[in-house]
Amino acid sequence: xxxxVESGGGLVQAGGSLRLSCAASGRTFSSYAMGWFRQAxxxxxxxxAAISGSGGRTFYADFVKGRFTISRDSAKxxxxxxMNSLKPEDTAVYYCAADPAGTSTIVAGxxxxxxxxxxxxxxx
Numbered sequence: 001x002x003x004x005v006e007s008g009g010g011l012v013q014a015g016g017s018l019r020l021s022c023a024a025s026g027r028t029f030s031s032y033a034m035g036w037f038r039q040a041x042x043x044x045x046x047x048x049a050a051i052s053g054s055g056g057r058t059f060y061a062d063f064v065k066g067r068f069t070i071s072r073d074s075a076k077x078x079x080x081x082x083m084n085s086l087k088p089e090d091t092a093v094y095y096c097a098a099d100p101a102g103t104s105t106i107v108a109g110x111x112x113x114x115x116x117x118x119x120x121x122x123x124x
Contacts, residue, residue, distance in 0.1 A: 001113045002026045004096045009118030020081040022096030034079040035106035038092035050106040086122045093117040
């Protein structure tokens with residue numbers, strides 16, 4: 001497992017942007033698929049985006065396609081989620097996830113490592 005620490009959340013107006021970061025510990029970062037999930041109050045956690053260990057493949061939930069971009073920087077052991085055109089319904093706690101088994105495991109919500117979450121609030 002790796003230790004994950006998210007940052008970058010905050011309060012933003014609708015239409016604005018935020019970039020979330022997830023710093024991972026360990027020297028095997030490039031072998032881990034990474035992803036982002038979110039959970040709004042009273043709702044179940046849902047998949048947002050995933051990226052392969054090499055960074056060559058990305059996957060997105062339909063509701064963020066064209067607005068959010070996931071990327072990774074192996075030199076910094078960090079994965080990012082650039083969020084543009086934010087909507088009030090994007091308000092949630094955003095969690096970073098990691099697993100060496102690949103993006104399918106991430107997308108299924110079965111990642112072995114999770115961060116503590118960062119709050120994103122979008123005002124109308």
